[in-house]
Amino acid sequence: MRHRLKDVAERAGVSVKTVSNVVNGYQHVRADTRARVEAAIAELNYRPNLSARNLRKGRTGVIALAVPELDIPYFAELARHVVTAAAEHGWTVLIDQTGGGPEQERKAASGIADHMIDGLIFSPLALTADDLAGLDGMPMVLLGERVDHGPADHVVVDNVAAAREITAHLVGLGRRRIAAIGSQRTPEGASARLRLAGYTAALADAGIAYDEHLVAPAPAWHRADGAAAMRHLLTTGVRPDAVFCFNDTLALGALRALHEAGLRVPDDVAVAGFDDIEDGRFSIPTLSTVAPDKERIARLAVELLANRLTADPETPPRELVAPHRLALRESAPSRRS
Amino acid sequence: MRHRLKDVAERAGVSVKTVSNVVNGYQHVRADTRARVEAAIAELNYRPNLSARNLRKGRTGVIALAVPELDIPYFAELARHVVTAAAEHGWTVLIDQTGGGPEQERKAASGIADHMIDGLIFSPLALTADDLAGLDGMPMVLLGERVDHGPADHVVVDNVAAAREITAHLVGLGRRRIAAIGSQRTPEGASARLRLAGYTAALADAGIAYDEHLVAPAPAWHRADGAAAMRHLLTTGVRPDAVFCFNDTLALGALRALHEAGLRVPDDVAVAGFDDIEDGRFSIPTLSTVAPDKERIARLAVELLANRLTADPETPPRELVAPHRLALRESAPSRRS
DNA sequence: ATCGTTGCTTACAACGTTGTACAAACCAGG
DNA sequence: CCTGGTTTGTACAACGTTGTAAGCAACGAT
Numbered sequence: 031m032r033h034r035l036k037d038v039a040e041r042a043g044v045s046v047k048t049v050s051n052v053v054n055g056y057q058h059v060r061a062d063t064r065a066r067v068e069a070a071i072a073e074l075n076y077r078p079n080l081s082a083r084n085l086r087k088g089r090t091g092v093i094a095l096a097v098p099e100l101d102i103p104y105f106a107e108l109a110r111h112v113v114t115a116a117a118e119h120g121w122t123v124l125i126d127q128t129g130g131g132p133e134q135e136r137k138a139a140s141g142i143a144d145h146m147i148d149g150l151i152f153s154p155l156a157l158t159a160d161d162l163a164g165l166d167g168m169p170m171v172l173l174g175e176r177v178d179h180g181p182a183d184h185v186v187v188d189n190v191a192a193a194r195e196i197t198a199h200l201v202g203l204g205r206r207r208i209a210a211i212g213s214q215r216t217p218e219g220a221s222a223r224l225r226l227a228g229y230t231a232a233l234a235d236a237g238i239a240y241d242e243h244l245v246a247p248a249p250a251w252h253r254a255d256g257a258a259a260m261r262h263l264l265t266t267g268v269r270p271d272a273v274f275c276f277n278d279t280l281a282l283g284a285l286r287a288l289h290e291a292g293l294r295v296p297d298d299v300a301v302a303g304f305d306d307i308e309d310g311r312f313s314i315p316t317l318s319t320v321a322p323d324k325e326r327i328a329r330l331a332v333e334l335l336a337n338r339l340t341a342d343p344e345t346p347p348r349e350l351v352a353p354h355r356l357a358l359r360e361s362a363p364s365r366r367s
Numbered sequence: 368m369r370h371r372l373k374d375v376a377e378r379a380g381v382s383v384k385t386v387s388n389v390v391n392g393y394q395h396v397r398a399d400t401r402a403r404v405e406a407a408i409a410e411l412n413y414r415p416n417l418s419a420r421n422l423r424k425g426r427t428g429v430i431a432l433a434v435p436e437l438d439i440p441y442f443a444e445l446a447r448h449v450v451t452a453a454a455e456h457g458w459t460v461l462i463d464q465t466g467g468g469p470e471q472e473r474k475a476a477s478g479i480a481d482h483m484i485d486g487l488i489f490s491p492l493a494l495t496a497d498d499l500a501g502l503d504g505m506p507m508v509l510l511g512e513r514v515d516h517g518p519a520d521h522v523v524v525d526n527v528a529a530a531r532e533i534t535a536h537l538v539g540l541g542r543r544r545i546a547a548i549g550s551q552r553t554p555e556g557a558s559a560r561l562r563l564a565g566y567t568a569a570l571a572d573a574g575i576a577y578d579e580h581l582v583a584p585a586p587a588w589h590r591a592d593g594a595a596a597m598r599h600l601l602t603t604g605v606r607p608d609a610v611f612c613f614n615d616t617l618a619l620g621a622l623r624a625l626h627e628a629g630l631r632v633p634d635d636v637a638v639a640g641f642d643d644i645e646d647g648r649f650s651i652p653t654l655s656t657v658a659p660d661k662e663r664i665a666r667l668a669v670e671l672l673a674n675r676l677t678a679d680p681e682t683p684p685r686e687l688v689a690p691h692r693l694a695l696r697e698s699a700p701s702r703r704s
Numbered sequence: 705a706t707c708g709t710t711g712c713t714t715a716c717a718a719c720g721t722t723g724t725a726c727a728a729a730c731c732a733g734g
Numbered sequence: 735c736c737t738g739g740t741t742t743g744t745a746c747a748a749c750g751t752t753g754t755a756a757g758c759a760a761c762g763a764t
Contacts, residue, residue, distance in 0.1 A: 034750060035751070044714090045714050046714090046750090046752095047713075047714065047715080047752075047753090048714075051712095051713090058712055058713090059712070060711085063713085079422070081421040081751090082719090085416070085422050085719050085721085085749090085750080086751045086752050101440065101446075107438045109462075109464075110436065110438050113464045122461070123463075123464075124462070125460075125461070125462035126459070127447060127460075146429070257649065282646075286650075312591075312622075314650070314651045371719095381744090383744090384743080385744080387722060391722080395743090400742080416719085417721095418719085419720035420722080421721090423748080
């Protein structure tokens with residue numbers, strides 16, 4: 031029982047286009063005509079067919095947000111901000127979960143939703159600049175570090191600086207055997223490399239020698255990986271007095287492993303993370319972390335996309351840096367303990 | 368630089384429809400024609416316009432999942448499973464964040480994505496049966512408790528039984544002053560009412576008198592609300608020896624508040640939650656909880672929707688119950704401590 | 705009276721795709 | 735060489751919407 035403009039038009043005794051004009055808020059429609067049409071719309075419970083409208087207009091009013099995994103809190107929180115920011119531009123957000131695999135990411139970027147979305151905000155793990163080059167024309171904003179200086183607009187946080195600051199904070203607490211959890215050698219590990227660079231820079235600043243035994247890899251950045259890496263560090267006997275985890279879920283896993291080992295945080299081992307997810311404000315102990323301004327990231331991404339949609343396609347891609355700050359809580363407090 | 372069927376057809380020297388046939392895998396196309404067309408498609412990097420295809424076919428291949436908030440881990444985890452299950456049916460999932468308000472939910476159900484989606488999986492908080500009745504025709508599956516026996520297909524877990532079981536488990540630990548956190552009197556609080564009913568039933572089973580001072584409301588079910596409710600319980604002097612929180616984020620907040628009050632879990636106060644979110648496996652202590660089979664819920668919802676799309680619209684709505692189990696961890700362990 | 709003007713409405717075509725109906729080419733058997 | 739059936743390709747219309755151009759009143763100014 032779906033109705034069309036034509037049905038409304040017949041009922042109101044006007045032409046199809048007049049109904050269309052009423053629906054779209056066109057100015058010059060006489061008040062009584064408008065009223066008749068609106069009555070007919072209400073009676074039939076008419077709602078426009080968006081596929082047809084999109085076909086006609088070439089715009090869909092939908093943008094996609096592609097993230098590796100929704101149940102990583104950072105991405106979920108980011109998604110919320112993107113939905114909010116997009117709503118202010120009148121967009122609906124289609125959230126696509128890529129799983130992080132190269133094949134799925136390529137498909138997300140080029141594939142399924144094609145022609146159903148006006149643009150794409152993409153947080154890629156595995157995608158290369160070459161992959162992106164194949165996507166002629168899809169307006170796109172990238173989040174994160176993977177494809178720096180690629181052919182698309184870009185919103186980042188200064189990972190190196192942020193990692194350096196939080197590591198320096200651990201140094202400032204008097205810690206000297208500072209471990210790092212989350213390094214990755216795969217091509218997907220761009221963020222890991224940058225955060226590792228910040229970590230080593232801070233050590234160098236403090237005149238502390240880099241010790242590769244204190245750097246633990248993590249295949250993914252989930253709680254379980256953080257716990258496993260921490261347990262591994264503890265068994266190898268390197269006995270760190272602080273740990274910088276490359277994201278908060280790793281850090282929460284590390285807290286858990288330290289607890290199981292009977293070590294006190296921050297007294298025996300200080301712990302710091304990265305992302306400032308909600309969990310870290312309620313964990314025991316609460317988590318010191320780098321807090322990227324997620325709302326700002328989302329807002330900048332949506333605005334870049336909005337500009338990209340109206341701008342000359344030859345406009346060179348822009349890279350914007352979103353601010354971050356340190357959120358110092360119990361696991362590595364602001365005063366020397 | 369977007370190409371159409373017509374462009375491909377000209378390049379391959381065939382008609383538009385023949386290209387369409389190739390794209391859709393139609394059988395009777397000579398091998399050399401097919402090869403020419405495919406070459407042209409590849410050269411032009413042609414991809415079909417889904418809006419036009421949808422318009423023509425009346426199907427979009429997209430279903431929507433509407434949830435109140437993405438950064439509630441339960442919904443994020445559920446979303447992941449829905450995306451996975453839907454992919455097996457060839458569907459893309461548009462995830463819509465309603466915020467839980469009545470107005471936004473009505474809009475999500477009827478509005479923006481209309482005619483762009485084949486169906487809707489909806490986890491409503493504020494929606495009434497009347498609201499749903501207005502949505503003639505949109506194939507829909509509801510998750511959760513709000514609109515029981517409404518006009519739509521439905522997937523639930525047996526909240527009363529589950530709450531009763533976990534409360535009985537606390538009783539079995541020897542606890543007698545068992546608090547509940549998360550009650551709600553608003554119409555949105557359907558799940559809260561059911562879980563409260565299970566709680567009171569379990570107390571009755573054990574011959575423990577119901578004490579309203581042990582039942583703390585929570586306006587929302589976030590960590591902060593759980594912490595606030597727990598603090599409130601502790602200040603009123605009722606001194607519970609166990610707490611059943613109506614979901615896991617409330618429980619994590621409660622753990623935090625207990626920790627701040629210097630109380631030990633589970634020795635002084637046992638804590639149980641509901642949802643089995645990832646966090647609860649790594650919190651300190653780990654969280655005992657009701658574990659609904661989220662994968663099953665997602666799969667059942669997608670299948671109900673698939674049936675609804677092909678079935679006679681007069682088929683009466685079905686209600687399916689997804690299984691649950693107790694996940695007993697440190698905060699309320701399986702042996703009497 | 706005639707001529708623009710302005711306000712309101714309409715008819716028609718087009719967006720890119722696919723289903724229907726049919727035509728052309730092919731093949732085998734008489 | 736024709737007949738009848740199958741395979742392969744084409745032309746046209748339609749999906750529901752909106753932009754364009756133009757029609758038709760009613761109006762004040764000439």
